[in-house]
Amino acid sequence: MASLDPQLPARFADLKLEIASSYGPDFESCITRAWGEIIEELDKATTKIADEGTEIIPQVSLSELDSLTPSQLDNIKKRGCVVIKDVVPDTEAAGWKTELQQFAKDNPTCPGFPPTDKQFFYIYWSKPQVEARSHPGVLKASAWLNGLYHIKGSKQLQGVDLKTPLTYADRYRIRKPGGLWEAHPPHVDGGSIERWEDETFRTCFEAILRGDWRTHDPYDLDGRIKARSSMYGRPNQASIFRTYQGWLAMRQPETGPHQGTIRFFPDVLLSNAYMILRPFFRPKATPASDDPLAAENWEYDLSSPDFPGIYALRDGKGYTGPRPNTETHPHFRLEKTMTAVPNVKPGDMVFWHCDLVHDVEREHEGIHDSAVMYIPAVPTTVQNLEYLTRQRDTFERGVTPPDFPLADPEATYIGVGRPEHIQGDLGRHAMGYSVSAAA
Template identity: 60%
Template sequence: MPPRFVDLKQEIASSYPDFEQRATKAWNEILVELEDVSKKIVEGGSESIAQVNFSQLDSLTSSEIESIKRKGCVVIRDVVDDAEARGWKDALEEFIKSNPDVEGVPPDNKQFFQLFWTKSQVLARSHPNMLAAQVWANNLYHIKSGRTPEGVDLSTPLSYADRFRIRRPGTRWDVHPPHVDGGAIERWQDEQFRTCFADILSGNWRAHDPYDLEGRLNARSSLYGRPNQSTVFRTFQGWLALSETAPTQGTLKVFPDVLISNAYLILRPFFRPRVTGDPQALLDPKNWAFDISTPEFPGTFPRDGGFAGPRPTPALHPHLRLERTMTSIPAVKPGDMVFWHCDVIHSVEEEHTGEEDSAVMYIPAVPSTPQNEAYVKRQFDDFVQGKRPADFPKGQDEIGFVGVGRPEDVVNPLGRRAMGAPVEVM
């Protein structure tokens, strides 16, 4: 990392009273807590991840809600009818056959597609149940002060256009190791973003609330204009299953405790191991010393003119015990939805040992905020022109493809509102 990030560490340290003392105390507490949390995650496995039926979202108890929030991940069953979800996948397959030149990877066996405006995607994003699920997810957030800023509405969902995958059995993927999206060095560098983690940095890490909305509204998660870096605030990332997928079949994996992982990742740059060659020593709290003399933010690294990450690894973040704690999502069926909090560490299984495709559409939960509304309005213009949305690398237009979606395909008023369609078009 550039030498100037030493100054960033020192700036942060000077912003909090008794930073070294408080951060060291918090760090030691977090390491002890992580050992216990890790054991519970491993023992629970996939079934420890919250699962709820779409029809039951409004009847969950407060303890069930708190459990979902702590884990930061939930499977919502039966958001869309199985047959409708399967139909969208069939239409995607037909789209790919009708347009063989569409961009996808790997080039010789395309499975992850740089497509945003197929009719299936347009219909799925605007489905009433999909929008309702997003509203529920958005409303897990709150503003501690109780004063909702002007232009913020958690019950008005917006559609963020993303891509889809149809992963074939037997293929190996190693491009999505454990990582966190929605900002890399920005989590520390952007002063507004940093306020989201103020309790951690002040040493009061147990009071950290990953669902406090206030600091996130104007946080800049993309300071360097890197491609594939979301400029929109997504409360949860998400995907809709278009096929049956189970653990070991190329599914999503998560570290299911967003509070403790946030606390660890945010404080990690301020500590270094005294001994590095001994795996057991790396886990010993006594082996770690406070150090702000280097520019490194472990797991964050230069890329595309900016910085990528955070990408925790067993070597750099040993206390997360990622080899055992990264937990596969339970088996899903077509029409099931998976949401994971924007700070959750997640990855994709390298192996797909199943016999059927593992197909999903990426559809996050996005609330109405001034910043998000502005993006979605620009995104609607991209949709009309068949261009890729602004957050993604430039590439081939879709307007000439056979089967591309159009604004008139969306008849649901809420769906059109979510797309950012102008009033006269709605």
């Protein structure tokens, strides 16, 4: 974290005061009570998560999405993550990996990390990626995940269509065994200090800031779709709204825990409640008891500008995080609770809610590579359509999509995807082509 600074500018202490005053004179008492309840609940929840391990991550197959019981749905929403199996036939997904390996051979100068032994590719428009994003199974999973969100009450959100998914171009990795990946410690994407600073984004967490954290609804769309998740223009920050981030497994026969896979803190409501209130509390200088995690050893404090887990980028390009760790967020007990996803086969997909804490296993102790394409679930919204138009333009020109750091153009690479590689009418629509225009 050499380039990250946990000390934030003094003006962020004013932001805390502003938030406190906007909730009225009872703010301190309400969130102090909530803080105590959240700590108590985390004690129970983290024990359960650590005990159950990988089994706690919900798994369903694509074919059963429309017939899940209410309790299965509740569990998927509570955990904030899900493995959807058999989204794409095994052979098709494994074939994409073979093609991507060939792509790297055919285009030895294509950008990736580490540069001398590329495993994370800064490639967006290869033919397999274009095919995968528009695959009917992928789009069905995406639409279903979008549908887990809702609009409260009788409100109409103009331009929102949860049934019609859109495509977001991202990259892929083919991670080799051995070596250490330090780049992905526990974190949340989709907005950093903006979660508190942007007034619209903050409304997503209003119940928590009222102290009424149990009624927080991570699936309420109101607020999300107009939230400014990127106020400072930092690179690698999605400016669209993704209901779920996700990836598609390609490795034959399967990839699982200890093989460089993704891990989650699988309780999205509780982690949101804890992270949003964390900046308003600090450990007491003189603890009342031996247990540093006990509520009695924490106190309400608005004097510091710091938001633990949020870091200033030293190049002045804004802020990153949340990146909770065992010191900033000890009640998460991250050393025991970051839970690897179970074994996945080629064509299975893993999705996680846009607020969920996740990381990538530092070590890959397996003997095969672990290969995934990043493909999130993206609903139709006015802002997302605006991005889609710009993204389509970069696709046609074979250049880096708008949200990502500029890399060499891909247009001249062997094996680059073209509009004719997009599958089906739904796929063409998801890429920003109207059906009639594509015909």
